[in-house]
Amino acid sequence: MKQIEVTIMGQSYILGCPEGGETSLLEAVGSVDREMxxxxxxxxxxxxxxxxxxxxLNLAFALAERPLPAAAADGSAEPVDVDALIRRLDQALGADGQLL
Structure with a gap:
């Protein structure tokens, strides 16, 4: 797994990134930075x-408000692993503290 250094609200973070996921990760970082x-x-x-x-919470609410793609509307899509997302946020926050 590749590591990328990013800045969110003036603070640097080193994040793990799967090969080929750089663009998506940087877009997500940009969204979080803008919101924060x-x-x-x-x-x-x-x-x-x-x-x-x-x-x-703001970003999760915006995501929840988006219409579901056709594949997800019939229940065939994989559910989101909220616990895994929280662990990733906790990891990214590092010394700033745990969310939960």
């Missing part, structure tokens, strides 16, 4: 952990 920066810039939340949780 918008929350920070609103001035209502200061703590980095709270900003991360709010950004994750």
């Amino acid at each position: 920066s918008a929350i920070r810039d609103s001035g209502k939340v200061k703590a980095r952990e709270r900003i991360a949780v709010l950004a994750a």
Whole structure:
């Protein structure tokens, strides 16, 4: 697995990335950075952990609101492993703290 250094809200992170997944990972990083920066810039939340949780919830809500592809609508798609996603977020946050 390849490692990529990225910056989210001014903080550098080294993330594991499967071969061929660089573009998708960088798009995801861009989305997280934009969402976290918008929350920070609103001035209502200061703590980095709270900003991360709010950004994750905002992005998850936006994803949940998207229409399902035809294959997923009939139940044939694989379910999302939320626990695995939380572990990946915890890993990315590192010393900033665990989400749960």
